[in-house]
Amino acid sequence: MAEVLLPALPVMQDRVTVGALTLALLPEQEIVSVRPFKGHFEAVTDTVRKALGVMLSDSFQEETGSGGYAAFRAGHNQWFCRGPEGGNLTARLATLCDGRASVTNQTDSRVRLLLSGGGAAAIAAKLVPVDLHPSGFETGRVALTLAGHIPVVLICREPRLHYEFMVFRSLAQSLFDDIHIAMNGGIPNSERV
Amino acid sequence: MRLTCPHCGPRGLEEFSYRGDATVRRPSLEAPEEDWIAYVYLRDNPCGAHKELWYHGSGCRAWLVVERNTLTHAVHSVNAVSVEDAP
Ligand SMILES: [Zn+2]
Numbered sequence: 541m542a543e544v545l546l547p548a549l550p551v552m553q554d555r556v557t558v559g560a561l562t563l564a565l566l567p568e569q570e571i572v573s574v575r576p577f578k579g580h581f582e583a584v585t586d587t588v589r590k591a592l593g594v595m596l597s598d599s600f601q602e603e604t605g606s607g608g609y610a611a612f613r614a615g616h617n618q619w620f621c622r623g624p625e626g627g628n629l630t631a632r633l634a635t636l637c638d639g640r641a642s643v644t645n646q647t648d649s650r651v652r653l654l655l656s657g658g659g660a661a662a663i664a665a666k667l668v669p670v671d672l673h674p675s676g677f678e679t680g681r682v683a684l685t686l687a688g689h690i691p692v693v694l695i696c697r698e699p700r701l702h703y704e705f706m707v708f709r710s711l712a713q714s715l716f717d718d719i720h721i722a723m724n725g726g727i728p729n730s731e732r733v
Numbered sequence: 734m735r736l737t738c739p740h741c742g743p744r745g746l747e748e749f750s751y752r753g754d755a756t757v758r759r760p761s762l763e764a765p766e767e768d769w770i771a772y773v774y775l776r777d778n779p780c781g782a783h784k785e786l787w788y789h790g791s792g793c794r795a796w797l798v799v800e801r802n803t804l805t806h807a808v809h810s811v812n813a814v815s816v817e818d819a820p
Pocket of ligand 1: 738739740741742789792793794795
């Protein structure tokens with residue numbers, strides 16, 4: 541059988557600007573999924589709080605600690621902790637949790653994009669079905685949702701101006717293109733059919 | 734209609750899928766055939782209070798039990814499924 545070779549894809553752009561709007565690839569972070577086992581939630585929360593200075597909160601807000609560490613709830617009994625690359629966060633949390641939680645590195649699974657500038661909320665609102673009005677979607681607010689057809693975690697960095705998208709690495713280019721199309725006044729997905 | 738997901742907060746209906754009646758329970762393996770036919774095929778269509786399974790596929794991807802009124806459309810509670818909710 542003939543060998544099938546996939547065409548080489550260009551390296552993903554790391555920044556585009558349209559008027560006052562900028563879409564940029566954010567630096568890599570270490571991302572860790574922490575899922576406390578039954579009966580160990582308090583102990584795991586305590587461990588994470590001591591290690592990173594953040595609570596495993598049931599709110600819709602991301603908790604931020606010192607040293608660039610943060611944590612948000614990523615679903616039922618699941619939290620994403622994140623911190624600077626090279627901080628050995630996964631190994632540290634796995635050791636500290638000592639079998640009381642499932643600790644899984646997710647660094648390779650996600651890419652982060654930041655949409656910035658005046659009108660950023662309006663562009664983000666073209667893609668997600670979540671109400672982004674600052675009265676409800678304030679700084680640190682997290683939404684697990686869809687941007688078009690792409691699952692994302694949307695985090696408000698500053699109402700109206702800065703929105704972070706956490707997206708599966710294999711879908712990052714598609715999301716980048718969709719946001720770029722929206723920034724140019726187009727309708728994402730309309731040209732793919 | 735909006736459902737207030739315990740993990741995600743209030744979200745539009747388009748993020749959820751209806752996954753059936755949450756009150757049906759699997760009969761025992763020894764149960765008569767009629768019980769199994771009822772379990773597989775027969776569903777009530779209540780006018781009033783009801784318990785339903787919903788799946789938050791566009792959000793946290795959790796299965797939820799929604800208590801709502803099919804007559805007034807009032808939603809009384811939305812909770813993550815628990816062991817007790819297993820069919
Ligand atoms: Zn949800």
